[in-house]
Amino acid sequence: MRKLSGIFLVGLCVGAIGAVAVTIGHGAVQAPRASAATEVLTTMSESATPSPEATPTPSPTTTPKETPKAEPPSTVDAAELDRMLAGGHVSAIVFDRQRGAATVSLHADRGYTSASLVKLLIALTVLNRGGPTADVQRMLSRSDDDLASRFWSAYGGPAIVTGWAKKIGLTGTQAPADPGRWGDTRITAKDVVKIYQYVLAHGPAAIMTALRAATEQGSDGFRQYFGIPDAAGGRPWAVKQGWSCCGPTRMLHTSGLVGDDDRYIVVVLSEHPASVSYATASKRVTAVVSALLA
Template identity: 85%
Template sequence: MRKLSGIFLVGLCVGAIGAVAITIGHGAVRPPRASAATEAVTTMSESARPSPEPTPTPSAPPKETPQETPKESAKEQPPSKVDAAELDRLVAGGEVSAVVFDRQSGAATLSVHADRAYTSASLVKLLIALTVLDRGGPTADVQRMLSRSDDDLASRFWSAYGGPAIVTAWAKKIGLGGTRAPADPGRWGDTRITAKDVVKIYQYVLAHAPAAIMSALRAATERGSDGFRQYFGIPDAAGGRPWAVKQGWSCCAPTRMLHTSGVLGEDDRYIVVVLTEHPASVSYATASKRVTAVVSALLG
């Protein structure tokens, strides 16, 4: 593979290559594969829930305390390089896509398998939130859906605000070339996405969406409403830098999806998207560590 390099995180450099990008439930229907993509399809239903493996569900519900944002900028670091093959090795037996977009320069500093298609798991909740708020829906419930990745609220909104039409409308408005509505209209987590398109969603949210969405992503709780620990990836690898995230996870046979996406750095400088697919034999705990290792590699 060719070496990738580029600047990331207040002077951090990581490589860029182009081409090909990245809640739950058991898929009954497998959507057509994207050309040159090798990943299997997992799905999400309104009734299914994964069994959180990283740590047991706490007896008391997690506190929804927003993270504290550091006031000092991250220290300048020397340039670093990341190899596309290295990212692939970090997700052994699976698939990985990553895009880092520098909002200051207006360009991606890294792009690995950016057009590769994955099932969205909870990342589609960003489009659901945009729809509900555009139509004057309940802001507090939208924020809870995002910060705690609440599936019940997502299912309620999906049914009340158009189902698959939510995806197709935003794909057309934002220009999401690789995003597709689920084949089964009731399974919102089966929405197909790419890392390139998720970056576009964040660009729109940061520029045009109500501030309530980013506020919810900054207040993401350590555990989702199902008890799953959602601080893998960007939060665990941030190293004291300010972040805001929307995470995604889904199961089961034959694969698991774990996605980390959001903004990182002062003034939300970097949009970071890492989409991954793992064999079902890989536990959630191991897969979570692999996603964090990918983000750590991107940060050098």
């Protein structure tokens, strides 16, 4: 901060009798900052020969316009989010599209098995190549694995992942080691945000329509309203969820848009010990999203 101060002495001589000194002071004026109050600058004037009958006039006060306050930084405690998934791992990003910046970013580059989140890339491929829109929307809204497997085989398999990774700049996304297991694609929270940014800017409108129509039960009967839908609290949302089984750990991911005009991209990727039930894991992911959106 830089201060400007000065003392100005004006001497007025009347004959040889004496002098009247007038001193004017300026308070410190701070450049606008969200975390600091702006001081009031006051100027005062005084007549050299006031009339006895004159009524003192209050000094004019100039109040500067209020500086718009920046949004406060996130108060989300990263350590607390980690504690919510005891024995597991969590990554989270909240990206404010109006500000063009992330308000929360936790372990954004940590890799996870994608489970059904890779269906976003499958959908982009199929629709861009003129595939069946209704089936793609069903694959997304109901997280239909059979349709995903069919499209994966028909539209290039691992090349779907590598092609989009190159096009969008997905630095942490990798095709599965077993080319037939699309759900084993590796992803990061940062890359999932990039996918949503691309879908919103360039993707077929059918994708967002499907995400807004996500059903409570997936095609396999799994309840997919954990995370964003359960934590949105009446805010508009659109989601693509992911879950996987049959390994030493369970993956449970929630991703999508929250708020009016799709303001926030929210991504929470999580990995849980196999000893943690899906019901418990779902509640934990919802608690994380609730903390992010508080």
